[in-house]
Amino acid sequence: MAPHNRSCLYKVFVPSYTSRVLVEVLRCRGVEGCPLWLRVRAKAPPLHNSTALDCREHTPCQLALDLPFWQHWYYVLVEKHPGVPGTISFQVTVQLTDCSRPSLVRPPFLPPSASMNMPHSFGSAGGLALEDSPPPMDPNSTKHPSTIPIASPAGERCWPVRPTLRNELDTFSVHFYIFFGPNVSVPPDRPAVFVINLLPVLDSGGVLNLELRLNVSSLCGENVTVFGCLNHEVPLTSGDNTSVTCATESLAGFLLSVNATASLSRLRIPYPQTGSWYLSLRSLCATEHGFEPCTNVTAEVYLRAYLSPCINDCGIYGQCKLLRTNNYLYAACECKAGWNGWGCTDNAEAFSYGFQLLSTLLLCLSNVMFVPPVAIAVRSHYLLEAAVYIFTMFFSTFYHACDQPGIVVFCIMEYDVLQFCDFLGSLMSVWVTVIAMARLQPVVKQVLYLLGAMLLSMALQMDRHGLWNLLGPSLFALGIMAIAWTARTIRRRHCYPPTWKRWAFYLCPGALIAAAAVLLYAFVETEENYFYIHSIWHLLIAGSVGFLLPPRSKPSGRLGPLPRRKGCGYQLCVNEQEELGLVDPAVASINSICTS
Structure with a gap:
């Protein structure tokens, strides 16, 4: 890092089935004590409140991120402490642990000039400069270091993810079918993980519905509770089998539970984020000391996942409508009679x-x-x-x-x-x-x-x-x-x-x-x-x-033919004898006139 630079920015792509990301700063030379800050953030460059580590106080200087986001870029920022003169040389390594093979750690992305790990510099005023400033390599190091084996966290394993079959029925009406479902078995020793893939634009304007129904007859009289954790982008399958939470330091999901008393649980997420949603199901037995792993009890759960335009079709006090804003199509409830809410179920201001x-x-x-x-x-x-x-x-x-x-x-x-x-x-x-x-x-x-x-x-x-x-x-x-x-x-x-x-x-x-x-x-x-x-x-x-409305129109003022009156006027008659030529012409004019 040159004297005029305050920081170097790197990025690394985290693929699927990655259970752990380890970022480490090695071989810090040029200044005593390695006065560097190491910051890591997913999807965007780190901020002042991002996960940070002071390399002067930690040896070795490394940050471990468990359950990282899959199919996303992680940004690594190496920042110099204020007032440190001179040039600092260091080496950054990023190790990715494949959860399906915990013993395999992918090699760090070196050399830093690789396309997926291009360093950038931040200017003194905080702007992003695009000059490449690759950190100097140690002359004793190899260009392609070998795989560094590390110990995986205790109990960390990766369970197989079962896919779902997508069936589109209409706009925002999609059913997700599970192979060999919809009844799924949740074994006592490991979770059952399912993935629901939501397509961009097409699936984000509706409501994601999830329904769990427990088959009580499959519990064999045991006090079993099936917990479901729905999370976006990465499944939350912690090694702690007794944990009933659905959140970590960097992740938060939706928790569902079903047991013999409450055998039905529903979850609705309006306008869900697109991408992959993972549902992890695990069964725990309730004891005096809390929840513990069950023994020889396989719970059977009916699982239904689908997309709908509106929640419960907006009920009897609303109407589901498809709306468009620019090029974005979404569905929403138009509530009436004072009802409110996502599904017109809020009666706080409803009419009587x-x-x-x-x-x-x-x-x-x-x-x-x-x-x-x-x-x-x-x-x-x-x-x-x-x-x-x-x-x-x-x-x-x-x-x-x-x-x-x-x-x-x-x-x-x-x-x-x-x-x-x-x-x-x-x-x-x-x-x-x-x-x-x-x-x-x-x-x-x-x-x-x-x-x-x-x-x-x-x-x-x-x-x-x-x-x-x-x-x-x-x-x-x-x-x-x-x-x-x-x-x-x-x-x-x-x-x-x-x-x-x-x-x-x-x-x-x-x-x-x-x-x-x-x-x-x-x-x-x-x-x-x-x-x-x-x-x-x-x-x-x-x-x-x-x-x-105008009054009735009067009759027209035009005069028609007058009716004849008896005893007035005359009528011309035709004499048949005259027509036949049998009448004397001298009296023809008199006989051909008839008065009436």
Whole structure:
């Protein structure tokens, strides 16, 4: 390490089935006492609070990491003490112990110029410099040192890991099957280890479910408890057979247990980290002195592991939805009626049954306000408009009866169909009312009715909850009405509608009521006040239709043919004799006229 450098950074890749990593600083020369700090960290360069060792106080200077992360890089930082002048030479060795063969220690990664162990320097200001500064080699050392045998920790062994078979059913719906399962045997002398592989992106947006069920009949009357430890990236199989924890200094997992009293245990992990998850099962017998290894008792456990979009499909108070943020797809519960939690199971702020019933009745019975507009439309001979209002009233009532969460629900058909018909009926009610106010020719009006129904269906299919689905057709219909009224006003040279009573008692109140309804729908309505604000919306829209619907059109003022009156006028008659040429021409003009 040159005088202007404060540290050297190395990295080493730890493969699978590595039970121990030993990092050691050897042959420290140039300064008395080896004033170096040795720091090691997984997945990223070490920080000030990472595992560290002062080489002045420890001889030999070595750090041992048990149960390291598999398939990850470990970073080794050799840092100089402040105020140390001169050049320091040293040698760094990293020894990896294969847990399947404890006596085999892989050779240290030397020389340091190897691609997997390239040293880098940290500048004095803390920035990362990319100049290569390989530490000097001892002239007496060999370029490729031989394997250094070390003693493995007491009782350290590596048990075989049983794989699982992946079966994809749907989005975030994956079942993991165990070979010769799902019933697995847990012997008394060693743990049973299983691996569950979660694919990146595809499996991280759901919920990882794990279920353990103990077969009590397999215990033969013994007080056996089966402990399961689910951990990410490395199995926690400690040599201490009596340990019931699922954590070490650097690792932490999820602990499950089943026994004769509680034979079922479930674990759910929302949005799990991808990669390999290891489940270690071991059986221990409860005694007066705690848990001890069992003798000649093989416990049988039913194991089920699967991915699901949501927890318990969000229950009866929620709906599981697939959401997308940028390119990331994930599932989440949309809770209703005040319920919260991952699976809509938190009832701390839940609505009571009486409140749910009240909200359902308000939303459904407020549609009765459409009865007066239907009666007015029928009386004014607006039969098509009356049919649209009846359609809206019917589907709005049953849609809101089906849309409620919890147990106050009544659906006569699929929810999606009811929702589409409710939205379509609401928009068509506004459309036909404004077009009827324009008093267009029957053919033009029928064409606009049909065209509006088709365009509104298309708009609702694209986005049902868009605000412009309501404002767009309303503004377009108002434009048609304004053009028709303006043309009629210019032709008659008088304001249309002509009477001030129509403006004062019908049009102005109806327009104000409709504007208030639109403002409530657009700016006031939220999920918290939905049940009463939307009920007011029903009342206002139906009330505005009753005011705005025009009166019955008067008969046309064009005069038709007048009816004949008896005793007046004349009738030309044809004389058959004249046609046959049998009448004297002198009297033909008289005989051919018949008066009536």
